[in-house]
Amino acid sequence: MTTPQGYHALSVDHSRAAEVLHVDAFAFAFTVPEKDAGFIHDILPWDRTRAIEVVDPLRGRVGTLAAVHASFAFKTRVPGGREVATAGLSWVGVHPGHRRRGLLRAMIHDHFSRSLARGEVISTLFAAETQIYQRFGYGLAATEARVQLGRGVDIRPLEGSDALSVEIDSASLERHGDEIRSIQSRMARPGTVTTLAPQTLADILMDLEIDREGGEELRIAVVRDGADPVAWALFQRKGDWGDSGPDGKVRVRAWGALDAASTVRLWGVLVDFDLMATTYAGKFALDDPLLLRLKDIRSAKVAVADNLWVRILDVAEALQARGYAAECDVTIHLEDAFLPLNAGVWRIHVASGEARVTRDDGADPASADLRIDIQELGAAYLGGTTITELLRAGLVDERTPGTAAELSRAMASDIKPVANFGF
Numbered sequence: 093m094t095t096p097q098g099y100h101a102l103s104v105d106h107s108r109a110a111e112v113l114h115v116d117a118f119a120f121a122f123t124v125p126e127k128d129a130g131f132i133h134d135i136l137p138w139d140r141t142r143a144i145e146v147v148d149p150l151r152g153r154v155g156t157l158a159a160v161h162a163s164f165a166f167k168t169r170v171p172g173g174r175e176v177a178t179a180g181l182s183w184v185g186v187h188p189g190h191r192r193r194g195l196l197r198a199m200i201h202d203h204f205s206r207s208l209a210r211g212e213v214i215s216t217l218f219a220a221e222t223q224i225y226q227r228f229g230y231g232l233a234a235t236e237a238r239v240q241l242g243r244g245v246d247i248r249p250l251e252g253s254d255a256l257s258v259e260i261d262s263a264s265l266e267r268h269g270d271e272i273r274s275i276q277s278r279m280a281r282p283g284t285v286t287t288l289a290p291q292t293l294a295d296i297l298m299d300l301e302i303d304r305e306g307g308e309e310l311r312i313a314v315v316r317d318g319a320d321p322v323a324w325a326l327f328q329r330k331g332d333w334g335d336s337g338p339d340g341k342v343r344v345r346a347w348g349a350l351d352a353a354s355t356v357r358l359w360g361v362l363v364d365f366d367l368m369a370t371t372y373a374g375k376f377a378l379d380d381p382l383l384l385r386l387k388d389i390r391s392a393k394v395a396v397a398d399n400l401w402v403r404i405l406d407v408a409e410a411l412q413a414r415g416y417a418a419e420c421d422v423t424i425h426l427e428d429a430f431l432p433l434n435a436g437v438w439r440i441h442v443a444s445g446e447a448r449v450t451r452d453d454g455a456d457p458a459s460a461d462l463r464i465d466i467q468e469l470g471a472a473y474l475g476g477t478t479i480t481e482l483l484r485a486g487l488v489d490e491r492t493p494g495t496a497a498e499l500s501r502a503m504a505s506d507i508k509p510v511a512n513f514g515f
């Protein structure tokens with residue numbers, strides 16, 4: 093697809109950082125004080141940042157940027173423990189003066205073709221609004237729990253967690269970047285970003301005054317087993333006083349833990365700061381050890397929200413890269429309106445946990461065992477949403493009885509997916 097008339101797509105580097113920030117500031121409705129504006133240099137992957145420029149005076153001032161997007165290169169943990177090359181789409185913004193003219197649609201085409209050319213088999217994102225990306229084939233692959241925890245909430249104790257040490261510090265890329273990297277690379281949960289580009293780390297650790305909402309600077313808690321880092325959390329506290337005394341709030345911005353013991357140790361600290369009444373946090377998988385160990389789940393005020401959206405770009409490579417929990421041999425009639433090269437009949441044959449995924453161009457789509465859209469295949473990719481759930485929701489058609497259950501058992505994961513920080 094070409095860029096709409098009057099516009100031109102191009103790569104942008106550091107030299108146009110201020111213009112990129114200008115577009116995103118208008119799109120997302122924020123203002124960064126001049127003194128802080130330099131952050132954009134550190135957090136965007138400038139070899140993967142694209143924009144759309146005005147080339148026709150009828151559209152605006154020629155040479156100005158109308159739209160931008162970037163993608164982070166990283167690996168995502170998938171069921172079975174392997175990792176797949178991913179393009180994490182981010183910073184998508186269209187200036188309000190240019191919206192609803194097809195610029196996003198053009199940028200998504202651009203993003204998909206460049207990602208595929210780099211060998212990135214899936215694209216993932218956190219959606220600003222859930223309606224935006226489904227039309228492009230992104231499926232909701234992971235949900236998260238967001239919780240409010242009262243001071244000193246009861247967590248069932250776990251032997252060994254007390255032996256772990258906790259350091260609390262001001263967050264710093266130099267001091268903590270490698271520890272966060274090390275923990276992420278060992279996390280087993282599907283959806284985890286396991287390799288972090290320098291810009292992704294800088295983004296996680298970004299501490300702009302406008303994000304503090306009157307609270308303290310960004311702090312970090314690192315849990316260690318001896319010298320080995322096993323959990324991390326970035327948080328900000330804000331002191332406050334209510335009628336009955338201290339009413340401070342802790343906002344946990346991002347966190348990750350390797351296992352139940354490190355989770356218990358980390359949260360024991362995050363819910364028990366002096367003068368803080370409530371801790372707010374998200375990015376909990378629905379089977380997170382903390383939620384399972386809370387003595388009173390009702391006290392946690394749990395809300396469920398969308399977490400990671402997955403778009404399968406290269407069907408064969410993406411499906412072959414992940415592991416499977418059961419054998420299966422099914423054919424699917426895959427629909428993909430946005431990347432028609434993926435559409436057609438595919439055979440998914442799993443033996444000994446390995447899939448062979450092949451196209452059958454000669455097959456009649458009506459003869460395939462199942463009919464499924466790329467959005468739903470993306471939703472099932474990390475093993476959180478199952479094929480039988482999608483079938484019951486009327487989002488998959490089963491033509492050969494029993495094949496939905498067969499594919500479902502193979503693709504399901506016994507660890508629920510979640511991405512533990514936004515990007």
Ligand SMILES: CC(=O)SCCNC(=O)CCNC(=O)[C@H](O)C(C)(C)COP(=O)(O)OP(=O)(O)OC[C@H]1O[C@@H](n2cnc3c(N)ncnc32)[C@H](O)[C@@H]1OP(=O)(O)O
Pocket residue numbers: 119120181182183184185186187190191192193194195196197198217218219220221223224227
């Ligand atoms: C991964 C991330 O970065 S999430 C951040 C996304 N960015 C934002 O939310 C910032 C504020 N919003 C914007 O910058 C823009 O409005 C965008 C990027 C959401 C959309 O850009 P546009 O250029 O207006 O979209 P475009 O004209 O290509 O629309 C494509 C289709 O999506 C639809 N669409 C676009 N935005 C929305 C929306 N927010 N809600 C519902 N539908 C939408 C359009 O109606 C159009 O539908 P159609 O295919 O049926 O014709």
